Amino acid sequence: MQCRCGQQVYFNNDSCVHCGRLLAFDPHELAMQSEEAPGSGLPTCANRRTAVRCNWTPVPANEHGYCLSCAMSKTIPTLSKPKNHDRWRKLEAAKRRLILDLLLLGLPVDESRLQFHFKEDRRTNPDVSDYHVTTGHSSGAITINAAEADEVFREEMRQAMNEPWRTLLGHMRHESGHYYFTVLVTDENLAEVRGLFGDESQDYDAALRRHYENGPRADWSSTYISAYASSHPAEDWAECWAHYLHIRAVLQVAVDAGLLPDGNNWYERFIELVLSLNEIMRSLGLPDAYPFVLTEPVVRKIEMVHRVIAERAV
Ligand SMILES: [Zn+2]
Ligand SMILES: [Zn+2]
Ligand SMILES: [Zn+2]
Numbered sequence: 001m002q003c004r005c006g007q008q009v010y011f012n013n014d015s016c017v018h019c020g021r022l023l024a025f026d027p028h029e030l031a032m033q034s035e036e037a038p039g040s041g042l043p044t045c046a047n048r049r050t051a052v053r054c055n056w057t058p059v060p061a062n063e064h065g066y067c068l069s070c071a072m073s074k075t076i077p078t079l080s081k082p083k084n085h086d087r088w089r090k091l092e093a094a095k096r097r098l099i100l101d102l103l104l105l106g107l108p109v110d111e112s113r114l115q116f117h118f119k120e121d122r123r124t125n126p127d128v129s130d131y132h133v134t135t136g137h138s139s140g141a142i143t144i145n146a147a148e149a150d151e152v153f154r155e156e157m158r159q160a161m162n163e164p165w166r167t168l169l170g171h172m173r174h175e176s177g178h179y180y181f182t183v184l185v186t187d188e189n190l191a192e193v194r195g196l197f198g199d200e201s202q203d204y205d206a207a208l209r210r211h212y213e214n215g216p217r218a219d220w221s222s223t224y225i226s227a228y229a230s231s232h233p234a235e236d237w238a239e240c241w242a243h244y245l246h247i248r249a250v251l252q253v254a255v256d257a258g259l260l261p262d263g264n265n266w267y268e269r270f271i272e273l274v275l276s277l278n279e280i281m282r283s284l285g286l287p288d289a290y291p292f293v294l295t296e297p298v299v300r301k302i303e304m305v306h307r308v309i310a311e312r313a314v
Contacts, residue, residue, distance in 0.1 A: 014055040051085035075117035087149035094168035106313030137178035164291040177241025198233035207232040
């Protein structure tokens with residue numbers, strides 16, 4: 001993406017480092033808008049002026065002047081607590097990345113059906129009514145515990161859950177997988193999806209209880225992308241969906257940056273790139289950027305996610 005002055009700009013930028021023009025990402029055009037002349041102004045989301053510092057263009061019909069992404073937030077953490085400003089900004093930034101993924105894939109993004117609730121619970125705020133807010137999805141409503149935006153809280157959870165990774169964007173991509181299952185998996189492809197992932201209608205609560213009480217099955221890594229994916233077919237789908245979104249996002253950035261030619265063979269291109277990326281991270285003394293192994297059964301499941309999306313993409 002480029003500013004009007006020719007400077008390369010990035011998805012998170014809100015002004016051009018070269019000419020100072022205001023920038024705003026237009027999710028409908030999937031392009032960055034820049035002011036006609038520096039200081040001439042640009043329509044921007046109402047949350048540009050709040051803690052969110054949103055850099056998207058507003059939906060013309062939105063009565064509050066919000067962009068597509070901000071309009072989908074139905075619950076935000078209480079702003080009387082100073083800490084929540086920073087949390088809210090991080091949550092919205094991750095959500096805009098997710099919405100970008102969905103739009104780039106040509107998926108229907110319906111703000112009346114897909115909604116977000118960023119909630120606190122009593123573990124981090126004694127003034128709220130909820131004792132325990134769990135990140136999850138129910139009928140298009142995605143709930144994220146706002147404390148997940150705190151690095152320390154999230155790292156403690158990551159270690160307690162024995163996960164290689166835990167990010168806000170990962171949560172959002174995972175939960176969106178549960179929602180899009182209800183949108184994209186129909187009578188036409190259900191049998192094929194179940195053939196690979198198993199029957200998602202089997203008892204969810206019992207499966208999760210088993211997973212947390214007994215730990216994951218010993219051989220999970222040969223057929224699942226994560227230990228959690230082995231807990232239930234619906235979680236396997238959501239995990240593969242999240243990884244498909246991770247992979248497509250990484251490839252998109254690499255193509256835009258000229259690091260990789262465009263192409264269809266996502267698996268080969270991603271593996272080549274990610275091995276180098278992990279090595280770059282190690283050279284900096286940092287953990288692997290992508291600490292996962294894509295075994296053949298996992299690739300087949302991610303392929304299925306790819307096909308289901310391609311069949312319904314607009
Ligand atoms: Zn510029
Ligand atoms: Zn916005
Ligand atoms: Zn899930």
